[in-house]
Amino acid sequence: MAASDQVSDAVRWVAVVVTERPRAVLVGFLVVTAVFAAGVGQVTMGSDQLDSFVEGTPEQEALDDVNEKFQDPFETDTASTQLIYESENVLSRQSLVEMLTLLEQIEQREDLYMDSAQGPAPTIAQALDPTATTPAEQRRAIQQASDSQLQQVIETLANERPGFERTLSTDFNSREGTASASITVVSHTPPERADDMESIQLEIQSMAERTPGTVHIFGDGLVEYEMMNVIDDSLALVMPIVVVLILGFLAIAYRDPIDMVLGLIALAMTIVWTFGFLGFANVSFDLTMITVPVLLLAVGVDFGIHIINRYREETATGRDHIPSMRIALGQLLVAFVIVAVTTAFGFGANISSDLEPLQRMGFAAGVGIMFTFLIFGVFLPAAKIESDRFRERYNVPEFDDTPIASEESALGRILAIPTRISNRAPLVVVLVIVVLTIGAAGYGAGVDNTFDTEDFLPPSEQPDAIENLPAGLAPSEYTMTRTINVLEDRFETAESESVVLYVQGSFEQSHALEALAAPNDDPPDSFAVGPHGGAETQSIVTVIRSYAAQNPEFAALVERNDMNDNGIPDRNLPLIYDELAASPYADRTEEYLTDDRRGAKISYSVDSDASQKEIEADASMLGDEFRYSATATGQTIVYGAVSEIIYESSIQSLVLAVVLSGIFLVVVYWLLEGKAMLGLINVFPIAVAVIVLLATMRALGMALNAVTATILSISMGVGIAYSVHVIHRYVDEIDESTGSQEALLTTLTGTGGALAGSMATTSLGTGALVFAISPVLGNFGFLMALSVFYSFVASVVVLPPTVQLYARWNGDTT
Numbered sequence: 001m002a003a004s005d006q007v008s009d010a011v012r013w014v015a016v017v018v019t020e021r022p023r024a025v026l027v028g029f030l031v032v033t034a035v036f037a038a039g040v041g042q043v044t045m046g047s048d049q050l051d052s053f054v055e056g057t058p059e060q061e062a063l064d065d066v067n068e069k070f071q072d073p074f075e076t077d078t079a080s081t082q083l084i085y086e087s088e089n090v091l092s093r094q095s096l097v098e099m100l101t102l103l104e105q106i107e108q109r110e111d112l113y114m115d116s117a118q119g120p121a122p123t124i125a126q127a128l129d130p131t132a133t134t135p136a137e138q139r140r141a142i143q144q145a146s147d148s149q150l151q152q153v154i155e156t157l158a159n160e161r162p163g164f165e166r167t168l169s170t171d172f173n174s175r176e177g178t179a180s181a182s183i184t185v186v187s188h189t190p191p192e193r194a195d196d197m198e199s200i201q202l203e204i205q206s207m208a209e210r211t212p213g214t215v216h217i218f219g220d221g222l223v224e225y226e227m228m229n230v231i232d233d234s235l236a237l238v239m240p241i242v243v244v245l246i247l248g249f250l251a252i253a254y255r256d257p258i259d260m261v262l263g264l265i266a267l268a269m270t271i272v273w274t275f276g277f278l279g280f281a282n283v284s285f286d287l288t289m290i291t292v293p294v295l296l297l298a299v300g301v302d303f304g305i306h307i308i309n310r311y312r313e314e315t316a317t318g319r320d321h322i323p324s325m326r327i328a329l330g331q332l333l334v335a336f337v338i339v340a341v342t343t344a345f346g347f348g349a350n351i352s353s354d355l356e357p358l359q360r361m362g363f364a365a366g367v368g369i370m371f372t373f374l375i376f377g378v379f380l381p382a383a384k385i386e387s388d389r390f391r392e393r394y395n396v397p398e399f400d401d402t403p404i405a406s407e408e409s410a411l412g413r414i415l416a417i418p419t420r421i422s423n424r425a426p427l428v429v430v431l432v433i434v435v436l437t438i439g440a441a442g443y444g445a446g447v448d449n450t451f452d453t454e455d456f457l458p459p460s461e462q463p464d465a466i467e468n469l470p471a472g473l474a475p476s477e478y479t480m481t482r483t484i485n486v487l488e489d490r491f492e493t494a495e496s497e498s499v500v501l502y503v504q505g506s507f508e509q510s511h512a513l514e515a516l517a518a519p520n521d522d523p524p525d526s527f528a529v530g531p532h533g534g535a536e537t538q539s540i541v542t543v544i545r546s547y548a549a550q551n552p553e554f555a556a557l558v559e560r561n562d563m564n565d566n567g568i569p570d571r572n573l574p575l576i577y578d579e580l581a582a583s584p585y586a587d588r589t590e591e592y593l594t595d596d597r598r599g600a601k602i603s604y605s606v607d608s609d610a611s612q613k614e615i616e617a618d619a620s621m622l623g624d625e626f627r628y629s630a631t632a633t634g635q636t637i638v639y640g641a642v643s644e645i646i647y648e649s650s651i652q653s654l655v656l657a658v659v660l661s662g663i664f665l666v667v668v669y670w671l672l673e674g675k676a677m678l679g680l681i682n683v684f685p686i687a688v689a690v691i692v693l694l695a696t697m698r699a700l701g702m703a704l705n706a707v708t709a710t711i712l713s714i715s716m717g718v719g720i721a722y723s724v725h726v727i728h729r730y731v732d733e734i735d736e737s738t739g740s741q742e743a744l745l746t747t748l749t750g751t752g753g754a755l756a757g758s759m760a761t762t763s764l765g766t767g768a769l770v771f772a773i774s775p776v777l778g779n780f781g782f783l784m785a786l787s788v789f790y791s792f793v794a795s796v797v798v799l800p801p802t803v804q805l806y807a808r809w810n811g812d813t814t
Contacts, residue, residue, distance in 0.1 A: 015329040022382035029379040036276025043279040063633040083184040084216040090182040096121045104135035119184025127153045169490040181490045197221030216483040234772035241768040249761035263304040266380045274368035288361040296368045298762040303376035335728040339721040340373035342661040346717015349657040353649035415748045422801035429801040444694030448703040449647035451639045501602045505628030510571045519625040524618030526610035536605040540592040547585045612640035646709040653713035685794035686719040719791030740807035759792035
């Protein structure tokens, strides 16, 4: 038996079961829905969302290695909370007392597990009274000190404790004893439950709000908490809007309340099945997963409109319900299978990504598409048959059972225009499209790719429309973005503005420090931010120079061992390091030189206007100039590497989706129709749409990031449904008595109407993501809506001349 006959038999069997035993079908699907509903409650929210993107990359592993080997003053071995305090002068007596009072309150709370605190206020208090070890004792030391004592201690600490200055804002003036912001790090020793730091930092944040000054709280627990709130708030805002838009357009597309309710039930079942499966499979829900329900709703709406519209086309001719549904299923089931598989290829191609969150999203969306096919291809037709029987039994009127478009309708005439025009010279039209697409591809290839913490956080200020929503819909208050901005703007410790080089070698050799400093005199452009075009660095060399400037005896030791008078010792380096280890600069020495003196860290300031790509390339170039082995790392390098992976993943997923879809369609049309070329024709218009989308992204200044990286392969998956429906209907219409032009016109005025309805519903439904709290989700929603529109346009503008050209080449009647 031929493959086409086997497929026809399978389709007929499904159609018979659906039309003759609809109640059994409905009961079976409802039972499965009840089972999956139990799994929905088991879906867990993903934690460490940012870390899940960077974990496992060589650059992050190098950074972890550096952090293990070198002690940073802002890093502790235990969990910690940063208190960023702002006032007119954080070093005034009043401000110091306010900070110590807050620390005293934190210490008194056993459930906050405070172990110690490091910052300007505790440091100044202990310099005044070394026996003051608790916040209460330190507060009294500050209150009892005279103004001159406070000023003298601040000046002494600034001169003798280099780390002290780094806990203060860049406007710190040691002579006047003033600074507008400070950082105090509170260390905790909580039990090992994962959510402890979240609850601890939320409580500290609540306490800080009652402090007279302005205190920002920053820590991993709060960052994770706000990231999770972004997901919850985005869903709470977006889903009602999606539902309202879908209701509105389904009302227009179906024009019948019962049909609309059936479509909504099918959509709800799709979501329940998908997330129930994810719950049972223990797949966590994170920021990228917000796109999954929106995508499934988009595909489900497309399937629903097509099945109802095709059924109505048959009933409009006077056929009874059962024969009409069998004809509709006979035509659409194969199309649905093709769409489901190709869409699954588009979504599932993201499983090939090297980034775990994108893999999870691709897996979830791929599974959801299979469920969508089953529900809309089997359940919805059975429900439609049963609802029509109910209408007949109880004389329930039909409000409007006509198809969306016909040859006589205004929409039908509009959809036929491109086909009528291109029929005159399809070759010319196709060549023009190819040339324009090649140009768009060249331009779109320059689209930017980024990865940053801000991608996962909400903006520092929400639009007034969102801020003024009713209590049930209003988003949570977000502080992390503002706090990060304060850290980056007010302090020199922002990791995002620096690059770290980890240099390995023997740093007791006489030439070691000279070799460490030499490449910094003429660095690459993005590193040339120091005096005279040199690099601005922090390293063991700068520690030696800083201590030499403060201690005459050490300066003399350095001078005796400096053979070329450049402030860098060239011999007796072990002695130099021993002196540093016994000095107030011991902590800073550990920050830049390992205990075995075989590893050194150099921290570079970089041009804030330089792109991640430029910094990454320049860091690699700079590392190659070192005599020793040098590895570039730091947050900028890690995020730059992830952005490159994101770009490569997006292109890789797109190519995989195109190749798999193309092969599948070629095989399907060869087996079913003996026309393999139709498979490639199917892919062509959607490839054009995706390329134009990429060019649009560059034109609008939008980048491929952690969420939008999936847009290319997803656009392929969603968009190919439009061309599949057109081609499949065209194949059904064309025969010896019907030429290609007539078949195309019938297709576009019939199926084209369903496509137009699906496009309007899907583009506005997915476009609702622009209201999400996270800007990156808003960009994804906008691009998704745009891709659906482009796919529709390509199916009615690009596809007809391609089919016409093929028909003439194949010898079909025109």
